[in-house]
Amino acid sequence: MEEKLVREFFERYQDFFRQGLKDEADMEQVASSYATAFIAASPAGVNVGQNDEQLKQVMRQGFERYRQIGTKDMALRGVRINPIDEHHCLAHVAWTATYDRGTAPDVCIDFDVHYLMQQLDDEPKIFGWVSGDEQALLRQQGIL
Structure with missing residues (x-):
């Protein structure tokens, strides 16, 4: 899988996320970024999911939550990949989230997410991530 193709994928994903922050996301497009099934891992545990109506609902709720806490932008800082085979890679993606703090200055937080990607036919798809x-x-930065 080419790094250029994965970078272009995450540039589109950034656009989808920004649309979600404006409550303008096309949930079909957002869901099209994911494989039919996926895993998510964080210190909160490991979850599995299906790319179905529940995913779209969870994504809608996620965008709403981000808006509630003042997230006003999600910017892609960089993408680096580790190929696994011709159809899979691990994409290390660097993001910057910007939060509106009202009368206080905006807060920008850099973070990384590591995505498991698969490309079988056309576009790459996310089938997992570790964050x-x-x-x-967010608590440490005074957002929550």
Whole structure:
């Protein structure tokens, strides 16, 4: 899998996320970023899911939560991949989230997420990700 293709994928994903922050996301497009099934791992545990209506509902709720806590932007800082085979890679993706703090200055938080990617036919798909403790990071930065 080519790094250029994976970078372009995450550039589109960034656009979908930004649309979600404006409550303008096309949930079909967002869901099209994911494989039929996926895993998610963080310090909160490991979860598995299906790319179905429940995923779209969870994503809608996630965007709403981000808006509630003042998230105003999600910017892609970088993508680096470790190929696994011709159809799979591990994508290390660096993000910067910007939070509106009202009368206080905005807060920008850098973080990384590691995505398991698969490309079988056309576009790459996310079939898993590993992230840090987002809630602890948000509390540490005074967002929560």
